[in-house]
Amino acid sequence: xxxNYIERHGVPEYLFNFxxxxxxxxxxxxxxxxxxxNMDVNYYGQLVPTLIILPHYLAGKRGGYIAFxxxxxxxxxxxxxxxxxxxxxxxxxxxxxxxxxxxxxxxxVSILYPPDTRTPGFDKENQSKPAECAMxxxxxxxxxxxxxxxxxxxxxxxxxxxxxxxxxxxYWRLFRHFPGVVRMLIDWxxxxxxxxxxxx
Numbered sequence: 001x002x003x004n005y006i007e008r009h010g011v012p013e014y015l016f017n018f019x020x021x022x023x024x025x026x027x028x029x030x031x032x033x034x035x036x037x038n039m040d041v042n043y044y045g046q047l048v049p050t051l052i053i054l055p056h057y058l059a060g061k062r063g064g065y066i067a068f069x070x071x072x073x074x075x076x077x078x079x080x081x082x083x084x085x086x087x088x089x090x091x092x093x094x095x096x097x098x099x100x101x102x103x104x105x106x107x108x109v110s111i112l113y114p115p116d117t118r119t120p121g122f123d124k125e126n127q128s129k130p131a132e133c134a135m136x137x138x139x140x141x142x143x144x145x146x147x148x149x150x151x152x153x154x155x156x157x158x159x160x161x162x163x164x165x166x167x168x169x170x171y172w173r174l175f176r177h178f179p180g181v182v183r184m185l186i187d188w189x190x191x192x193x194x195x196x197x198x199x200x
Contacts (some may be wrong), residue, residue, distance in 0.1 A: 001067045014065040014156070017046035021121055021172045022084040024129040035083050042087035054107075063106035067156060072115050072140065072168045076175050078186055080133030086167040099161055106144065112152050112163045113172065116142035135193040136186065141167055 006012075020042040023034060046068055057064035074088035075082050095111040102109060116122060116137055126134065143166045155163030164172050175182045194200050 002049050003150070006053075007057060009059060011053070011064075013063075015053050015067065017049060017066070017068045018139070019045035020069060020071075020087075022081065022125045024080040024084065024125055024133050026080065026130050027082045030083055035086075038083040039087050042084070043090045043094075045056075046091060050094075050098075057107050058105065060172070065108045065110070065156070066098065066102075067110045067112065067152075069112045069164070072113055072171055074111075074113055075172055076182065076186075078133065078136050079190060080130045080136075094153060095161075108159055110153070110156060110159070110161055112148075113168045114143065114148045114152075115140050115166050115168050115171075117141050117148050118144055120144055131197055132190060132193040132199075135196070136189055139189060140171065164194075 021038070023030075023038060025034070050066055050068075051185050053064070053066070070091045071084075071088040073085040074092045077085040092111060095109055098107075099109040122142075129137070148165050151165035152163055162172075171182070191200065
């Protein structure tokens with residue numbers, strides 16, 4: 001489909017990779033197929049368009065811009081997201097590597113780390129989300145799609161590599177400098193959630 005677009009309209013200057021979904025569930029209820037499906041959509045769904053457009057950028061020798069969408073769970077992890085978080089970590093590794101390799105060639109790379117965003121996909125995600133996971137998610141808050149889009153476009157215009165809307169920036173800084181403290185806090189929140197549900 002992207003190749004057809006390029007044939008009809010030429011090579012776009014920007015590639016925005018937004019594809020992805022989350023299937024939040026207790027790990028013991030997941031199958032290998034669930035893990036593969038999440039990787040196919042979230043990781044390969046952003047890798048494949050990138051591999052399609054890269055030869056065009058390299059042949060044109062006039063740069064280009066590739067943007068990926070990760071998540072706050074691309075730099076940390078909480079219960080319920082064992083199929084999702086690894087795919088977002090993988091995208092971070094991809095973006096970090098391509099940023100370094102393609103910079104001398106004039107190709108810019110950015111990666112977006114949105115918190116929970118109030119979209120139809122998020123509503124569907126909440127249908128399978130474990131109760132403890134829902135409680136933990138509430139502490140980070142959520143953003144409207146328009147708020148994430150504004151932060152994203154602003155970051156692109158500034159050619160920022162890491163774009164962290166809302167509380168994502170605060171959590172990223174905390175996790176980078178005090179990972180043990182963050183893990184202690186989310187562990188404590190998890191204990192409180194389990195107690196509230198009578199699981200302690």
